[in-house]
Amino acid sequence: MTADATLTSLLDAARARIGESREQSEPVWSQILAHSQVAETAPRVWACSEFIATSCSRNPSLLLALIENGRLLDRATSEWIAQDLVAHERGQSEAELMEALRHFRRRHMVRIAWRDIAGWADLDETLRDLSALADVCIQFAYDRMYAMLTARYGTPRGESSNDPQSMLILGMGKLGAHELNYSSDIDLVFLYPEEGQTDGARSVDNAEFFLRLGQKVTQLLSTQTVDGFVYRVDLRLRPFGDSGRVAMGFGAFEDYLQQHGRDWERYAYVKARAITAQEHFASLYDEVLRPFVFRRYLDFSVFESLRDMKAMIAREVERRELRDNIKLGPGGIREIEFIVQAFQLIRGGNDRRLQNRELRTVLPLLANQRLLGREIVSDLDAAYRFLRLAENRLQEWNDEQTHRLPTDDTAQTRFALSLGMADWSSAATKLTMHRERVARYFAQTVFGPAGSATDQPAPVAGFDLDAPAEDRERALNDFGLGNSPALAQALDQLRTSAYYRRLDDTGRRRLRAALSPVLQSIAKVEAPEVTFARIARILEMIGGRTVYLALLNENATALQRLVQLCSQSQFLADQIAAHPLLLDELIDERLIGEPPSRAQFAEDLEARRGALHGEDAERQVELLRNFQSAAIFRVAVADLTGHLPLMKVSDRLTDIAELIVEEALGLAWTQMTGKHGLPMCGDRPEELRPSSMIVVAYGKFGGLELGYSSDLDLVFLHDSVGEVQRTDGAQTLDNSVFFQRLAQRLVHLLTVHTAAGRLYEVDTRLRPGGNRGLLAQTLRSFREYEFQEAWTWEHQSLLRARAVAGNAGLRDAFEEARLEVLRNAVRRTDLRDEVRKMRARMRENLSKAGPGQVDLKQDAGGVADLEFLVQYWMLKWADRYPEIVIFSDNIRQLESLASGNLVPQSRVDFLVNTYRRYRERLHHLSLNGAKNVIADNEFVEERRGVVEIWAEVMGENL
Template sequence: MSLNRKLISYGFTDLEKSRRFLDAPELQGLNDDDLFAGLAAAADPDLALQSFVRLLAGSRKAVLTAFADEGRRGPLFRLLGASEALGEFLMRRPEHLDVVRPGPATPAVVGPEHLRSELLLAVDADPSEDNPVAGVSGPDAYRRLRVTYRRHLTDLAVRDLGHCAPVDYLPVVARELADLATAALEASLAVARAELGETYGSDVVARVRLAVIAMGKCGARELNYISDVDVVYVVEGDDLDDTTVTRIGTGLASGMARGVYSAGPEPALWEVDANLRPEGKDGQLVRTLQSHVSYYERWAKTWEFQALLKARAAAGDPELGRRYEEAIAPFVWASSQREGFVEAVRAMRRRVTDNIPREEEARQLKLGPGGLRDVEFTVQLLQLVHGRLDESLRVRDTVTAIGALSAAGYVGRSDALDLDDAYRYLRVLEHRIQLVQMRRTHLMPEDESALRALARSSQGCLVTVRPSPQSLHDEWQRTRKLVRRLHESIFYRPLLINAATLRPEDVQLTAEAAQARLAALGYLDPRGAMRHIESLTGGLRRRAMLQRQLLPILLAWFADGVDPDAGLLGFRRLSESLGESHWYLGMLRDSNAAAERLCAVLSSSRFITDLLEVSPESTQWLGSDAALVPGTFDAQWQEIQSKMSRHPEPGEAIRLIRLIRRRELLRIAIADSSHLLSQAEVGEALADADRAAILGALHVAESQVFGQEEQLTHVVIMAMGRQGGREITYGSDADVLYVHRPLQGVDEAAAQQQAEAIVARLAALLTQPCKPPVLAERVLEIDAALRPEGKQGVMVRSLGSYREYYRRWSLVWEAQALLRARPLAGDDDVAAEFLQVIDAVRYPEELSETDVREIRRIKARVESERLPRGADPSRHLKLGRGALSDVEWLVQLLQLQHARAVPALRVQSTLAALDVIASEGLLPGEDVATLRESWNLATRIRAANVIWSGRGSDLLPSSRRDLEAVARWCGYGPDSGSDLEEDYLRMTRRSRAVFERHFYGY
């Protein structure tokens, strides 16, 4: 193999330069196999080779000792191939090559006390003292401090790069980096004490206590390899005037920062940033504890409390630091109750994104969409909102916080796992990028060779196949999309705003106080409500924890409904039915729409509550508008056919058909309650569900009958009444006509018997109890009372019989009823023939005055005889004055009079007919508008009666509570029952006047 091919196989990219280094005299005498074995471990073999040659040139003996040890060779080349800056440190300080040692299977963890001791000893300070003073000062102290710091940093990098799973080791690395930075601050502060002692006297300086409060990632013990260390200073003095305390405190803080960042023989470590202090850059560098407290009480902004979430006493006087932590904690955990808190945090996140230079946005690991800031802001917002009442969330670092949020149920398990994995992965990428030059950067490299090295160094020491730059890019993009999705779904979770405004007394009440609060909210049975709450929230299971979070908000939303007691009871039953279903409570937590919709229907609809109890899995529709789109007739019929093919047994087939209809009724009702459907769309969707069920039942009935005897006829079902007009509501009967046409050559009497057997079986199938019984089943009643001769006539007639009947004996009321006839189920050809038969009847050439008088006489008779005894005509929704019947009879009279000349009037829908009546000028436009408004309101109230009580009623409620419930469903606000009543009575009075003027002619 040629040298070039060998270099390529080992991952080299700059072949010419690497060949020159391989020819360097420093490598003479080294075993090539050992050399290439070491370079194979390096993420960037070009960099590793160059640094190795330069290292040999400076300290050959120490380097060869490490090279000769097979256990140390791999760690050495991994370090040199990942960090040019740490390689240069070893070139400057080869005596520290001993930190490159064989790594154990589980790398050691160096504790904070050990690091503090090491760095204090480096400046001759006593680690046992709370406020130690260095024995050296000036440049020599800074050099010793920085060299010791970098020795430990190099030791950590060797262990990190040698770990088989960097994402697992990431929290350990981040903690140790923060502890190392804290130790450097402590040692540098010891040097500052020594230097100020020379000016003010060591006794005076000792009387000034300074606490260094680490903020940001250092405060949370999740620091990067290179980062500004954010701090806040707290000062206090014994028996010293304020000016002296402030001057010395400022000197200590400035000296400490100088010790780690000023120019010197050993380069600076990182910048100490005190801009998070009160008033920022314009504020005093050091403040007393009382001054801090006063500022946070009066002047602090929302973002400052978010920053304080990470505050930790890191260096300096430990007792003062502890008091600072205790003093500011209440501000942190009460901050979410500030007006507009959640919105302010969200706005801050958007500003961070908006301020990214456009050319950097696509490369940002930290600030860009799907970056580390998305994770951190998401976690911190949840902590601040919920941590006020849940102390388990009061942790500083992001990884631990994600685990706490998951354990307490604020984030779903899978989302928390994804968030944790993504955060660790992005942090590992950030660490590897920073390690190269030990520069503060969060940008993904653009150079292909740098991307290749990054891909290799971030995978762990056990990966033998070098990942490609493209695979790294793809994984990073997948992670960004995942983080962005989680950020948007959790960070913008609407319930956060509600949770932020909860008071402690809303969720932490004694039994007596809780009952009083429930009563104040409107619960009629506070004791019963408490029993439900205790059942839902008792225990340590995850479901109970989630319900403890949700119930304070849900209880208030139930109270916004008409019957909060029923809402809470329904929620308990639903929760018990769904058991440990992972999606249910998570959906309510994450989706404001789902939670509000559920509370609204449970506290305002017996109909929907009953159906949800037996179909609890349907609750998942609440979180998605798309899931609430009613199924089309074609989709339902296709599903029914599939069910019948797999379950040919009639009892099981009809059970499944009825379950499909029940499911669609529930979907339509929820969509209706969520204002996703217009009233016309509700009627059409309900009609489609009935049509699919009747068609399925007809096929089942025919299969039973034809299974016992030869087919003799085709049966067709024609929809009539509101079913024909596709304007039905919940619980409506299906008005139908049965038609059959015998097959050619068969005995007509036998065909008639077969048709009667089919329709009898059809009705039985649709009304018989399901096995097993299904609660809340709304049986589809078939009503054939509009057939010729009414209830006295035969149930089903042949096509020829209908033709003859309508030719010889048809009455005008039957022509009126046929106006709404529409094919519902059965043979299309027979249905088309039947329509030809009835079109001449329902669209007559002329309507005689005798027929008009007869229609008027029948209408008056209906009003006097069919109105229930004792019913108030002004409140009856169907037969009352100006109600549904008045509008429909007037429309149908106009259709009988004009449909022959105006084909557009040949429609089954009342509303569609009104549109034509208005456009053709058959009635004045304002009269049509009045009829339409009255008809719509009466229809809506009829639907609301069923929805509210689970039972049909044709009366405008008189009970205040029932009236309130119906008003809510009709779109009125709270306490508007009387408004609905007044509107209905006024509207129907106007409608009645229009009806009488045009129907009776006066």
């Protein structure tokens, strides 16, 4: 029989069956089929679900009731499902409760399957509906059995608190994630808060009470009766599995996880959710489950356990011939779950968004974090949805827990019909496509991309620090490093170091696995001894956090990049040693060869932003610091590998600072307004407007010339004016106090020391009045100060100022005020004398040069002289040529002077080239941790040229 004929036969048989049922219950079926939507979908639904056909033919009133209460045609809520159960409850005996639950379950399973097959519900609704149904049944069973047992034994009470004790039932697996499939077991764990006793006449201890309660709940749900069962209850995920206690106290549960918790249990508890006694779950999750499941460092060791679990499942698949199993077989649902959960365990400790239980919510986040390619995420999402749909349609046929694809022609055609596909060939082709993709992505994730893990041959030998000396020497010879006594000595020092002695067996195994490819790689660099010394320091700084070794072992590309970068730069090696989290950056394909951009940094910060919410203030700063370290590291790599020119380096470092200051301002604002409300201002109480604050950058930050270790010169201005100036929250503050505290809070966030270090040094002395002035001032008072009291050096500083964070309108207003001050407030009659005096004081007090040396910033002809020349010209001509002061960076200021024919182009070209060369040299000194001092035989012509220009322009010989 052809596929079309089989399909026609299935639908005809379903119609005939509906007709037979109608003959037996004509009045009821007349009402049912009066609903056109039901009548139209009934043949397909009955053809695809024997469970529905049997249930409705035996009891058509069940179907009619669902239609009449509107829940067959419309989406149901969990509240309505719970009300429906209570409404149909009959009696209080266990037998009566069992009967009510089973009838209730059948009614709603018919409803859910009909809506699914008819196409009235999408996958998300079906999975949530199934999960809500299970929740309601579990809660009902718990409530009734708890009441029954307390009537017999009294209420269980805590030993220390004497509070009534309830049982926390954890839903695990798909139930915990609100992703339950149609005919699924439910995985439960029973916990209770405190040991103690019940307060009844027949008192028992809490352990006994909750043991019996767990057993009663399980029996009520899983006992097979003439009406079937509600759910198969699986308790094997509880501590110690089948040999463990059915119900366990919180304290014993915590001890178990700390002492005996295994890697597979971390995967299991990713999806744990409280179904009953939810008031106890938040503290249990925060104090026990979250620290167990999600480590606060990158945990690439999960791949080791994942491979072990996958191998165990693969053996089971082969033993039970489950290759056609769409859950456990190759490319099945479990492999998608493993991929997502692996990344959750690796990075969830640093990003709470990944701690979500729902796979469909977490999967898109993996693309945003560059953990998986967007195409891969899209493919996995499509595969997951199709496989879960297929899973439900398989199980909806006869309400059986099956994941096997059908083998006979009729069943295959029926399955294709349930999926809305033309024939089995189409369905099989689509299944194969999705499963092959999943299998490929799973293999790449767990075992590494084929051929890309390394482009070099496998190590010719392992390197074991504990091996005899002659074996270590032989291994070094195999690597081509036998002629390096210094390297052999460094390895011996590593073997005898305190770091190595503290490593446990797992750590030593991971180090042994990493050393072979490290030694093989450093044999190819120019200075293997120096490179290894830098890597050894990184290993020692990693210490006992051997998950970072697992990262390198799991990603050979990252290990090779580590060797490459350590061979090129002490600065990069020091950065990784100080922040081992940067090892994660080595995985990113863009690290080598693609210069970073502001857009990339903004995207990265946006991805991390979700992790900031819900964290305490210190943790928020720590996460910002992690972002900063990673971003600066990317810039340094691009810089030292020649993919980013000097000016772009400063641009990117400035971009990073701007993003951080803006983010920190937002955090400070949220903290302050959450406590005090919004700052409002105006002349009349009924016409108040919100006021805001901006951050103004001066110096190198304002001039777009930040270096790797630059401070931030910041000024804070707000726009609160009027007769009324106060916040509108419960704890009201005068706006001047509010903005003062807001600025203080922002400075604290930027400068506080955390476990990851601090963000920046911040200097606020350039504000009006210096240290004597208010930390946050109004724009109006700022303008008045600049016109009436500011010194010439303050106007010089204003040339390099620009607003970098805060309200856009206020930032524009500041820029207007800045330009007005520079054009109209500068005292030009004695300008040259004032500039010379200030420069002389700096030269006398700030030079760090010794004999035979030159301070490239402060000595004659250096950076400061060049900058002062530019500032003098800018202030001198700003009133007549206002366009020259628009830009805040030296290069464009010089170019503006040339464009206006104020300074000869040849002179500007010389100064621009000299300035760039100076900055490049200072930049590399900074990268090597050196001061701004060079030998006096460097830049001789450049310094002489700047001195000559100074003498001509300023009338002073240096």
